[in-house]
Amino acid sequence: MPKQDIELDRWLKGLSQIVGEVLWRDWDPMDVNEDVTHVGIYDEHIPGVLRLLLNDAEPSEVADLLWKIEEEDLQLSISQADTVDAANMLVNEAHIFMIEHPKPSAFGQ
Template structure:
């Protein structure tokens, strides 16, 4: 069974947000590697449709960025950025 039209729109919007707005490794100017974050989209989509709150989505993005990708930086700034991205996803 496939996704509803609405879910497809949300899924594509999440993919776009991860690419354009989240972009933790700063590569979104290179369309040749557009698929870089697409492996993260399914889980973020699942969180969204299951009704996860901003905190839960932000924590997931933060974990991806810091643990999975090994990015470092000011924890507060990174977390705030993840919360901003999570809010965009919640509002879809």
């Protein structure tokens, strides 16, 4: 694997880890994050959130996706304020990550 691809892979894994942590810690619509047997339960939603963040989505767009997941996939009705808070946290954490770890040159290729 070329060095650029390795750098991009590491960068995406780092950002994905941040997204997963925020989903687990701050979003947690199923209220299971105190039970370690459920670690990773939201991982299937990381790619969709990541896609939005990589396209500089606004918190409202991220919140819309989280609401859709809550209602359609998880069949839950969660406080919109909690979802908005989690969306804001995702955008902020992604922004901090991207400042501290600039996108690899291979990203735009």
